[in-house]
Amino acid sequence: MKIQEADAKSLLLAQGLPVPPWKVARTPAEIEAAARSYFVEGAGRVVIKAQVLVGGRGKAGGVKLAASPAEAADIGSRILGMDIKGIKVRKVLVGAAADIVKEYYLGAIIDRASRRITLMASAEGGVEIEEVARQNPGAIHRVSADPLLGLLAFQARALGLAIGLRDPLLSPFVTIAQGLFATMKANDADLVEINPLAIVSEKAADGSATQRLVCLDAKITLDDSGLARHKGLEALRDLDEEDPTDAEARRLGINFIHLDGTIGCMVNGAGLAMTTMDLVKHYGGEPANFLDVGGGARHETVCGAMELILADPHVNAILVNIFGGITRGDEVAEGLIEARAEQKRAVPMVVRIVGTNADEAARLLKEANFETAASLDEAAEKAVALSKGASL
Amino acid sequence: MSILVGADTRLVVQGITGREGEFHTRASIAYGTKVVAGTRPGKGGQTAIDGTIPIFDTVAEAAKQTGANTSVIYIPAAGAPDAIFEAVDAGIATIICITEGIPALDMIPAVEAVRRAGARLIGPNCPGVTSPGRAKVGIIPASIHKPGRVGVVSRSGTLTYEAVQAMTDAGLGQSTCVGIGGDPIIGTTFLDVLKLFRDDPETDAIVMIGEIGGSAEEEAAAFAAEHLKGVPMAAFIAGRTAPPGRRMGHAGAIISGGSGTAAEKMAALEAAGVRVADSPTQLPRLLLEAGYRP
Numbered sequence: 001m002k003i004q005e006a007d008a009k010s011l012l013l014a015q016g017l018p019v020p021p022w023k024v025a026r027t028p029a030e031i032e033a034a035a036r037s038y039f040v041e042g043a044g045r046v047v048i049k050a051q052v053l054v055g056g057r058g059k060a061g062g063v064k065l066a067a068s069p070a071e072a073a074d075i076g077s078r079i080l081g082m083d084i085k086g087i088k089v090r091k092v093l094v095g096a097a098a099d100i101v102k103e104y105y106l107g108a109i110i111d112r113a114s115r116r117i118t119l120m121a122s123a124e125g126g127v128e129i130e131e132v133a134r135q136n137p138g139a140i141h142r143v144s145a146d147p148l149l150g151l152l153a154f155q156a157r158a159l160g161l162a163i164g165l166r167d168p169l170l171s172p173f174v175t176i177a178q179g180l181f182a183t184m185k186a187n188d189a190d191l192v193e194i195n196p197l198a199i200v201s202e203k204a205a206d207g208s209a210t211q212r213l214v215c216l217d218a219k220i221t222l223d224d225s226g227l228a229r230h231k232g233l234e235a236l237r238d239l240d241e242e243d244p245t246d247a248e249a250r251r252l253g254i255n256f257i258h259l260d261g262t263i264g265c266m267v268n269g270a271g272l273a274m275t276t277m278d279l280v281k282h283y284g285g286e287p288a289n290f291l292d293v294g295g296g297a298r299h300e301t302v303c304g305a306m307e308l309i310l311a312d313p314h315v316n317a318i319l320v321n322i323f324g325g326i327t328r329g330d331e332v333a334e335g336l337i338e339a340r341a342e343q344k345r346a347v348p349m350v351v352r353i354v355g356t357n358a359d360e361a362a363r364l365l366k367e368a369n370f371e372t373a374a375s376l377d378e379a380a381e382k383a384v385a386l387s388k389g390a391s392l
Numbered sequence: 393m394s395i396l397v398g399a400d401t402r403l404v405v406q407g408i409t410g411r412e413g414e415f416h417t418r419a420s421i422a423y424g425t426k427v428v429a430g431t432r433p434g435k436g437g438q439t440a441i442d443g444t445i446p447i448f449d450t451v452a453e454a455a456k457q458t459g460a461n462t463s464v465i466y467i468p469a470a471g472a473p474d475a476i477f478e479a480v481d482a483g484i485a486t487i488i489c490i491t492e493g494i495p496a497l498d499m500i501p502a503v504e505a506v507r508r509a510g511a512r513l514i515g516p517n518c519p520g521v522t523s524p525g526r527a528k529v530g531i532i533p534a535s536i537h538k539p540g541r542v543g544v545v546s547r548s549g550t551l552t553y554e555a556v557q558a559m560t561d562a563g564l565g566q567s568t569c570v571g572i573g574g575d576p577i578i579g580t581t582f583l584d585v586l587k588l589f590r591d592d593p594e595t596d597a598i599v600m601i602g603e604i605g606g607s608a609e610e611e612a613a614a615f616a617a618e619h620l621k622g623v624p625m626a627a628f629i630a631g632r633t634a635p636p637g638r639r640m641g642h643a644g645a646i647i648s649g650g651s652g653t654a655a656e657k658m659a660a661l662e663a664a665g666v667r668v669a670d671s672p673t674q675l676p677r678l679l680l681e682a683g684y685r686p
Contacts, residue, residue, distance in 0.1 A: 110496050110497070110500075110576055110577065112576050112577065112606045112607075112608070112644070113606075113607065113611075115499075115500060115503050115504070115577050116500060117497075117500065129649070130649040130650055133649070147500045147501055147503075147504035148501055148504060184497070185497060188495045188496075188497055190496060190576070223495050223496050223497070223643070224639070224643070225469065225493045225494060225495045225496065225643060226495035226496075226497065229470075229495070255640075255641040257635070257638050257640065259633075259635065267550075268550055269548065269549045269550030269551060269641075270548065270549075270574060270640055270641025270642045270645060271546070271547065271548025271549065271550065271551030271552070271574070271601070271603055271630045271641075271642070271645075272548065272549075272550040272551040272554060272630075273640070273641060274551075274603060274604070274630040274631040274633075274634055274640050274641075274645070275551055275554070275628075275630045275671075275672060277633045277634070278630060278631070278632045278633050278654075279670075279671055280633075281632065281633045282670055282671065287633060290634070290638075290640055290641070292641040295549075323550040323553045323554055323557075324533075325519075325531060325532070325533045325549070325550065325553060326412075326531060354557070355533060355535075355536075355553065356533065375673060376554060376671065376672070376673060377671050377673055
């Protein structure tokens with residue numbers, strides 16, 4: 001699950017990381033008030049950042065500076081409502097603009113190859129790490145935390161040294177890196193990124209300037225499998241950016257991802273569901289969704305899945321592909337018959353059920369006059385033909 | 393000989409009294425697998441499966457009393473990592489974890505414990521392992537198999553069934569079918585299984601079923617190019633149409649930062665001399681084209 005920058009920063013703060021204050025605003029008036037509070041505290045400028053769960057918001061014009069509360073409200077009103085990669089901006093983060101001396105990248109991922117948590121750091125901060133990986137892979141330094149002991153101080157120090165940090169910033173870097181690791185563990189995150197981690201110059205009350213490391217941006221994705229054991233994390237799900245069908249799919253325990261095609265797919269098993277989409281495409285059609293009804297799907301799941309598929313007005317054909325193992329073919333067939341009886345919109349369907357209780361399923365489907373297919377390839381071809389208006 | 397499970401397997405079922413555990417244990421026994429024990433803490437001394445299988449409180453006790461050398465785990469996600477640690481501690485050599493939905497961070501110390509003990513973990517989030525005609529551990533339907541000499545390794549469940557069924561229909565039997573699991577952190581990778589197949593005198597050809605996410609298929613391809621020359625191989629990669637940045641059901645099936653795409657994996661496999669199918673039903677034909685003769 002992706003969470004917004006402001007929520008990610010809260011999780012970093014909870015582990016004691018240095019994150020400058022911010023406010024989240026949803027209207028120009030709120031933006032102006034938030035900006036005013038930072039100017040009162042002595043900020044020279046404020047930064048206004050669109051809160052959306054997609055990357056590249058800076059390039060899209062979703063991050064801007066303002067020199068007065070009025071300018072902040074004006075700029076903010078233009079960021080609100082902006083469309084960034086198909087996502088409407090509904091809220092922004094407002095904070096005092098930092099006086100940045102240098103930017104770094106620091107991130108932690110679950111590293112499949114080493115089967116450990118790996119921290120990555122680069123002195124080329126503030127740009128997308130994927131871009132650095134392509135252009136200058138040598139600039140990314142890595143260290144894998146001990147699988148039992150965690151990220152040890154000497155490991156964090158080595159990473160800090162590798163990106164060129166020295167006294168007096170090396171020791172704070174070690175604290176930040178270990179805090180990043182702690183954030184990952186405390187929340188079952190599978191990615192935590194601070195980009196940029198910046199050296200900023202700050203003026204003390206006596207006018208003298210000091211430098212320190214702060215987390216200016218934060219990106220966290222959470223492991224869906226870990227959500228249930230952390231109180232409060234589910235509340236960070238941003239329903240504003242979710243397809244309305246996603247919540248319904250979650251309630252039904254179905255894996256569902258909406259796509260742009262016309263052929264609705266209902267499959268058991270994630271690998272087979274992807275394969276079914278791939279074959280639809282292979283035979284010249286476009287899948288409208290990824291849908292895995294899961295193992296042991298019965299009536300209510302099948303009916304719910306059918307409603308999710310039909311909620312998409314672009315769907316003009318449906319392909320059901322079930323390889324029964326734990327899932328019983330006859331129960332799926334009964335669910336399909338029931339779902340079709342309740343269906344609000346007539347959409348042609350082709351059904352392929354093999355495996356456990358396939359014979360009984362075939363009998364039920366035949367009695368109910370369903371279009372069926374014996375193989376996955378035949379089912380995909382028929383669905384594509386139906387989608388293109390053929391009558392079989 | 394087959395790999396991982398076979399005639400020598402003496403299986404202890406961790407979580408034998410649960411709904412899934414009991415159902416699939418019956419199927420394993422019906423297939424001829426030697427199920428010697430089950431565990432359910434607090435029910436030691438009782439029996440399961442109509443009085444035929446003794447229940448023990450701990451895996452250690454089960455191993456001591458019955459000589460169990462393999463375990464299968466049907467325990468919910470919250471308790472599954474502990475079940476792995478317990479099996480390792482009891483000296484179980486092969487641990488097969490079917491459980492889905494284990495947080496990835498829990499698996500990091502678990503796979504490390506397995507590694508340090510020199511044991512082997514298959515999964516989690518996998519359908520198990522079948523050596524047709526010999527032993528079946530896990531949830532793969534018995535009906536799809538036919539004994540033979542093709543090794544099958546896959547990250548998926550039902551997609552594996554699809555591919556194995558296609559092979560059986562085409563008359564190509566299997567030496568062992570291994571579901572390695574769809575999670576980001578798994579105990580045994582494609583590469584590990586390819587090594588086992590290479591060293592198995594009863595495996596003459598290999599089918600590999602991968603999917604988007606990570607780079608395990610690329611690592612397997614590099615190994616195949618160097619160490620499996622002359623072994624007929626065919627592969628299928630699921631997720632050509634998967635959108636980037638979305639988890640496609642399996643926790644590990646995600647294209648992130650532009651890498652882990654089906655296209656990259658297919659290119660790596662083809663460059664290694666592995667034939668890549670457009671549909672799982674083409675796999676038998678591709679194996680024959682690669683020179684395999686059953």
